Amino acid sequence: MHSAVFLIEFGAIILGLGLLGRLAGRLQFSPIPLYLLAGLAFGEGGLLPLGASEEFVAIGAEIGVILLLLMLGLEYTASDLVSNLKTQYPAGLVDFSLNALPGAAAALLLGWGPVAAVVLAGVTWISSSGVIAKVLGDLGRLGNRETPVILSILVLEDLAMAVYLPIITALLAGVSLAVGAVTLGIALGVAGAVLFIALRYGRLISRFVSSDDPEKLLLVVLGLTLLVAGIAQQLQVSAAVGAFLVGIALSGEVAEGTHALLSPLRDLFAAVFFVFFGLHTDPASIPPVLLPALVLAVVTTCTKIATGYWAAKRAGIAVKGRWRAGGTLVARGEFSIVIAGLAVTAGIEPQLGPLATAYVLILVVIGPLTARYTQPLAARLMKDRTPAGPPPPKVPAAVAPAGPEAEPATDHRGQE
Secondary structure, eight states: OHHHHHHHHHHHHHHHHHHHHHHHHHTTOOSHHHHHHHHHHHSTTSSSOOOTTHHHHHHHHHHHHHHHHHHHHHTOOHHHHHHHHHHHHHHHHHHHHHHHHHHHHHHHHTTOOHHHHHHHHHHHHOOOHHHHHHHHHHTTOTTSTTHHHHHHHHHHHHHHHHHHHHHHHHHHHTOOHHHHHHHHHHHHHHHHHHHHHHHHHHHHHHHHHOOSSHHHHHHHHHHHHHHHHHHHHHTTSOHHHHHHHHHHHOOHHHHHHHHHHHHHHHHHHHHHHHHHHHHTSOGGGSHHHHHHHHHHHHHHHHHHHHHHHHHHHHTTOOHHHHHHHHHHTTOOOHHHHHHHHHHHHHTSOTTHHHHHHHHHHHHHHHHHHHHHHHHHHHHHHHHHHSOOOOOOOOOOGGGSOOGGGSOOSOOOTTOO
C-alpha cells in the first residue's frame, strides 16, 4: 500500500512538472518559477502536502544539484577557465563587490547574523547560467560582440562556486575556524589539482571514460560523478564542487556525448530539486519577506546592469552592447536556490528560504525582460535628456548659391 501511494504521488509530481514545463515553453518563459510554485503548493502549509514520496524527492533533489554542476563543468575546459581567470578577473571582482555585498548587508540589517549574511551574499551574487543561455538563444544574440563578456562573467562566477560552496558548507556545519581553514585548503587544493590534471592529462581521462556504447558511457560518467561527489561531501568540500570538477576534467567528444545523454536526466532531477526547495518553504512565510525581497531585487538588478556595462566597456564594446550585457546578467535562478537550500537544510534562519524563494521568483521573471528592454529604454532616456542643439545659422540671400548648383527649396524632411 505504501509503495502504491509513493508511485501515485511521485507520478503526479513528474506529470505536473512536465505540464508546467510545456506551459513555460509556450509562454517562452523559464519554468523555474513554476516549479518553485509547485513545491509551495505541495509543501508545508500548501494545498496538498506530500507524504510517502518526500524522502525520495529529497534524494532526487540532491542528485539534481550534482547533475546541474556536472553539466556546467562540461561546458568549459580547464584552459577556458584558466584563460578567463587571467584576463577577466577584474570584472569578476566588480561583479562580486556590486552584487554580493547588497545581500550580505540585507542579512545584517535584518538581524540574521554573519553566517546568513555570507549565504545571502551568494544568493544575490550568482546569475543563472541556464536562464541567461536560453535568453541569449531566444533573442538571437549568441553572435553579438558583448556575448563573450557575458559568458566570461558567468564562467568566473561558476569557478568561484568551487571556492564559495566549501566555505558555506563549513560555516553551516558550525566547525571551528581552524577546521574551516583546513576544509577550504582541501577544496582549493583539490580544485587546483583537478585543473592541473585536466590541462595536462585531460585527453587521457576522456579516452579512459570514452565509449562508443551510449549505455556504457552513461553508466561510467554518472557513476564516477556520484562517487567523486560523495567523497567530496565526506571531506566537507561539497558534493556539487566534486561534480563540477568531474565535468571540467572531461573534454572533447566525451563531453559532447555526455552532455547529450545526461541533459534529460539533468532537467528531470533539477525540476525535482526546485520542487523540493518549495516543499520546505511555507507559503505563509513569504508575505512578511516580500518587501525586503523586492527591494533587494531592485537594488541587485541595478548592480548587475552596472556590472555588465562596466565589463563590456572595459572590453571596448559600444554603448548599445554595454546596456545589453548588463540587462542580460540580471536573472538569478538555480544556483541562488542551491545556496539557499544548503542554509534551509541546516536551519540557520527560518526566513532565509522564503526570502530567497521570493527573490528568485521576482528576478527569474524580470531577467528576460531586462535582457530585451534595457538597451532600448536606456537609449530613449538618454535621447530625452540630450539638450537640443542651437538652430543652424541662416544663410543670407545675397550669398546663397544660385544656378544649377543651388539646393532646391523643397523640404525633404520625412522622405528618408
